[in-house]
Amino acid sequence: MESNDEAGHAALPLAGCRVLEHSRTVAAAWAGRLLAAMGARVVMMEPPQGHRLRGAAPLIDGSGESALFAYLAAGKHSLLCDLATSEGKARFEHELERADILIDDTPLAERESQGLDAKRLGARFAQLVHVSVLPFGAHGPKAAWDGEEVNLLHAGGEGYLLPNGLSGELFPQRAPLKIYGHFAGYQGGCTAALAALTAWWAVPSAGGQYVDVSVQDAALAVGAFALQRLGDGSLEHRSTRSFRYGGVFEAKDGFVEVLTLEDRQWSALVQLLGSPAWAQEEALRDPLERSRRGGEINRHIRAWMAQERVEDIVRRAQALGVPAAKYRTPEEVLAGAHESARGLFAQATLPDGRAVDVLVAPFQFRCTTLEAHAHVPAPGELEKEDC
Structure with a gap:
């Protein structure tokens, strides 16, 4: 039975x-x-x-x-x-x-x-x-x-x-x-x-x-990706492993992660930041140049993020098509609308x-x-x- x-x-x-x-x-x-x-x-x-x-x-x-x-x-x-x-x-x-x-x-x-x-x-x-x-x-x-x-x-x-x-x-x-x-x-x-x-x-x-x-x-x-890169002679290390630009940033009231892998996402990120003059530079239209200057770009992003609130950043970013998300507490995850x-x-x-x-x-x-x-x-x- x-x-x-x-x-x-x-x-x-x-x-x-x-x-x-x-x-x-x-x-x-x-x-x-x-x-x-x-x-x-x-x-x-x-x-x-x-x-x-x-x-x-x-x-x-x-x-x-x-x-x-x-x-x-x-x-x-x-x-x-x-x-x-x-x-x-x-x-x-x-x-x-x-x-x-x-x-x-x-x-x-x-x-x-x-x-x-x-x-x-x-x-x-x-x-x-x-x-x-x-x-x-x-x-x-x-x-x-x-x-x-x-x-x-x-x-x-x-x-x-x-x-x-x-x-x-x-x-x-x-x-x-x-x-x-x-x-x-x-x-x-x-x-x-x-x-x-x-x-x-x-x-x-x-x-x-x-x-x-x-x-x-x-x-x-x-x-596996880090191992794959050994094939072209690149050894990743914690001091150098990071997104060329983007990643985790500290806002006024928490942390946000931003990841822009495509040109359209970069353009949307520039809009999110208020289209500042530094981001209008012609050379930054090239993704390879953006990668080379990732540290410089992140310094600009970090300065902007520090003046904004997490929820505002995420709401505006997602409306523009910028992949962005808040780092939430366990309590926030359990009570989240999406979950x-x-x-x-x-x-x-x-x-x-x-x-x-x-x-x-x-x-x-x-x-x-x-x-x-x-x-x-x-x-x-x-x-x-x-x-």
């Missing part, structure tokens, strides 16, 4: 897909979250003490619940499973018999003892898509290395390029930075989810597959019954509305159900 959960997901793209998630990292948990948002039934196989990220900062005020875990676990289910015991291994294999996809980030050194080595699972479950998500992948000289977010961000090259632009100008002596949060982990999770779907769709013709995802490689792909109109945020219910706002998904489908409400499972919640 179809459960209420499965009935509610019937119209979603991954309806009927069953995913088993054995995770401890953001990357693997995010891969499961993306599949759950598309309608897959995702079951987290948690250790007896609960998922490692249940206690991860930041905590939701007054609840003791991890905000990070709540976001990553919304829409999933939970079973407790101790893979150090024969009973736990038997339970895991029972779940694998019904699973289409396994997402696993267990370190290589622990997989055999826990019954999770790829060869064994491939022989036992011929139709299973087994997605391995490790900091540096499951093959190669760094396969056994551990890596936290700060390591992966810098190993992926992004840290080498930060801070840049306005941040680099304001704080030229600042050491390389880590982007706030879990940038590399989310990139690895996106890669793992896409790889899982690619392999799953090929199951009818190719059978199950083992998919090896490296979070470092996923993070490295984000900086509300698109239904980007919805409430998720915590195990204690409280409701919090979370992003439904980082994507939408044209013909299918994603489920707005989700719950964050308590440890082992499926123990109470006949699953």
Whole structure:
């Protein structure tokens, strides 16, 4: 008999897909979250003490619940499973018999003892898509290395390029930075989810597959443009990496980002600035000359921006066709008219019954509305159900 959960997901793209998630990292948990948002039934196989990220900062005020875990676990289910015991291994294999996809980030050194080595699972479950998500992948000289977010961000090259632009100008002596949060982990999770779907769709013709995802490689792909420029002998660095003109500017009451890549956008920017005499110079009609004189142009823009209010700048810029946007606080994002109109945020219910706002998904489908409400499972919640 179809459960209420499965009935509610019937119209979603991954309806009927069953995913088993054995995770401890953001990357693997995010891969499961993306599949759950598309309608897959995702079951987290948690250790007896609960998922490692249940206690991860930041905590939701007054609840003791991890905000990070709540976001990553919304829409999933939970079973407790101790893979150090024969009973736990038997339970895991029972779940694998019904699973289409396994997402696993267990370190290589622990997989055999826990019954999770790829060869064994491939022989036992011929139709299973087994997605391995490790900091540096499951093959190669760094396969056994551990890596936290700060390591992966810098190993992926992004840290080498930060801070840049306005941040680099304001704080030229600042050491390389880590982007706030879990940038590399989310990139690895996106890669793992896409790889899982690619392999799953090929199951009818190719059978199950083992998919090896490296979070470092996923993070490295984000900086592909910087790597591409190595081919023409250009090495980007945080002190030189910036838009030739444009970027982030400080206004009277906040910050605005402006990006003009096309001639028509440059012309509109000149209008926004009040068509000053310096911008009428014939040489500045040439985009290459504008690039060469980017620092000079930005000094003019910065002086103008400092006298204006953010909302006025953005309103006038968008009316003229200048790509410009305000840097908003989290509260402003949650209450934003655009976000509300698109239904980007919805409430998720915590195990204690409280409701919090979370992003439904980082994507939408044209013909299918994603489920707005989700719950964050308590440890082992499926123990109470006949699953």
